[in-house]
Amino acid sequence: MDNDGLLTEDQELAAVKAATLIESLPWIKRYSGKVVVVKFGGNAMVNDDLKRAFAEDMVYLRYAGLHPVVVHGGGPQISAALEQQGIASEFRGGYRVTTTEAITVVRDVLAGEVNREIVDLLDEHGAGLGVGVSGDGGSLFSGHKRGVVIDGEEFDLGHVGDITEVDPTEVLAAIEANRIPVVSSIAIDESDPEQALNVNADAAAAALAIALRASKLMMLTDVPGLYRNWPDRDSVIDLISVDELRELLPSLESGMIPKMTACLDAVVAGVGGATIIDGRIPHSILLEVFTLRGAGTEVIPNERRAPGHLAAADERNEA
Numbered sequence: 293m294d295n296d297g298l299l300t301e302d303q304e305l306a307a308v309k310a311a312t313l314i315e316s317l318p319w320i321k322r323y324s325g326k327v328v329v330v331k332f333g334g335n336a337m338v339n340d341d342l343k344r345a346f347a348e349d350m351v352y353l354r355y356a357g358l359h360p361v362v363v364h365g366g367g368p369q370i371s372a373a374l375e376q377q378g379i380a381s382e383f384r385g386g387y388r389v390t391t392t393e394a395i396t397v398v399r400d401v402l403a404g405e406v407n408r409e410i411v412d413l414l415d416e417h418g419a420g421l422g423v424g425v426s427g428d429g430g431s432l433f434s435g436h437k438r439g440v441v442i443d444g445e446e447f448d449l450g451h452v453g454d455i456t457e458v459d460p461t462e463v464l465a466a467i468e469a470n471r472i473p474v475v476s477s478i479a480i481d482e483s484d485p486e487q488a489l490n491v492n493a494d495a496a497a498a499a500l501a502i503a504l505r506a507s508k509l510m511m512l513t514d515v516p517g518l519y520r521n522w523p524d525r526d527s528v529i530d531l532i533s534v535d536e537l538r539e540l541l542p543s544l545e546s547g548m549i550p551k552m553t554a555c556l557d558a559v560v561a562g563v564g565g566a567t568i569i570d571g572r573i574p575h576s577i578l579l580e581v582f583t584l585r586g587a588g589t590e591v592i593p594n595e596r597r598a599p600g601h602l603a604a605a606d607e608r609n610e611a
Contacts, residue, residue, distance in 0.1 A: 315582070316356075319582045319583075324358065325358075325359070326359065326506075326507035327358075327501075327504045328353065328358055328359070328360050328506060328507060328509075328510065328581070329363060329500055329504065329508070329510070330350070330361070330497075330509075330510045330511075331365075331494060331496075331510070331511040332346060332362050332364040332410065333364065333494075333513070333571070334512050334571045337366070337368065337369075337406075338368055342572070342574060343410075343413060345575050346413075346512075346571075347414050347417070348575070349576075350362060350414060351414060351418070351421060353577070353578075353581065354421065354472055356582075358581075360472055361463060361473045362410060362472065362473065362474045362475065363475045363493060363496050364407065364410060364475070364476060365492075366402050366406040369401050369406055370397065370398055370401050370402070373401045377397060379391075379397065384440050384447050385440035385441070386547075387449050388449075388490060389449050389450055390451040390490045394450070394451070395488055395489075395490060398451075398488075399428070399478055399488050402426075402427075403424070403426040403428075403429070403476045403478065406476065408424065410422065411474050414474070420471065421472055422474055423469075423471045423472070423474065425466065425474065427478040427491070427496060428478045428480045428488045428489075429462070430461065430462045431459050432459055432460065432462060432463065432479075432500075433477075433491065433496060433499070434456055434459075434480050434482045435457075435479040436453055436489075437451070437483075438452060451488065452489060452490050452491075453481065453490070454491065455495060458500060458502070460503045463500065463504065464504070475496070477490075477491050477496040479491045479496075492554075494511060494553075494554040495550065495553075497509060497554065498554035498555070498557050498558040498566070501558050502557070502561040502562065506558075507564045508563070508566070508567070509555065509558045509565070509567070510569050510581075511567070511568050512569055512571030512576070513551065513568055513569065514571065515568075515570060516570045516588065517529060517530070517588040518540075518544075518552060518568055522545050528589065529589045531590050532592070533592055533596070534560055534592075534593060535594050537555070537556050537591055538556065548568075555567075555568065556591060559591050564593075565590050566590070567589065567591070568588045568589045569587045569588040570588055573587060576588070
């Protein structure tokens with residue numbers, strides 16, 4: 293403080309930092325000891341700076357007393373690996389057609405390459421912080437094959453499926469050991485346990501959040517949030533209830549439907565809230581969990597919109 297009783301520039305900067313830390317206190321109190329599931333995807337998976345920022349966020353959550361669980365896909369990495377092996381990538385109705393030859397590559401990329409990289413980034417902040425969990429390892433995810441209907445015609449997608457059962461035993465053991473589980477989005481085929489299924493990572497994150505009774509589900513994307521009127525940036529929604537989302541869902545852009553459906557399913561099944569987060573923003577996870585500003589669109593239970601509850605504009609102030 294100078295002779296006039298004013299803060300110096302360094303003191304002002306320190307005061308801003310202190311205010312930011314204090315702002316996080318209600319959120320740390322709310323989520324301390326709680327499980328939060330984070331679906332890692334989008335640009336954050338391929339940008340080195342964003343990958344490191346994501347790992348820092350997960351480690352911060354862990355040391356702040358939360359139990360983060362990471363679920364990941366790996367579309368770009370799978371496409372690159374298939375191309376290297378001369379296997380064509382084909383998509384139908386938004387799903388990757390996964391032949392018997394391709395599922396081996398998918399499994400290797402997800403459970404090996406991508407999963408290992410995330411664990412290594414976490415372990416840069418402390419040996420043994422991260423632990424890889426394969427979706428088809430220990431029967432974490434079981435599922436059945438699915439096809440897709442396009443213009444009234446049904447197509448076989450090969451080894452692509454929907455999750456029918458989740459056994460979170462291995463993930464819970466990792467949480468109990470204060471480690472950060474990193475889960476790959478593959479499942480065991482319930483009709484043939486020797487075969488793996490390529491499952492949607494958004495759906496896998498939601499299914500695991502439900503099984504873990506998570507307090508929050510967060511999904512990284514490459515957009516600021518859910519648009520009420522795409523592409524009008526002023527129409528990004530901060531909060532939306534289950535009933536409001538059900539009404540809006542059929543009109544959404546096709547790429548957002550699986551993500552918002554996963555959020556809807558999670559909240560209906562008891563997860564406290566599910567948020568679509570702009571993963572292009574460094575440390576967007578921390579902005580969402582620990583600040584009033586948030587970083588995307590949160591799906592909330594209907595009762596949090598009910599008369600007598602906090603208004604939408606005040607929802608983020610609840611602690």
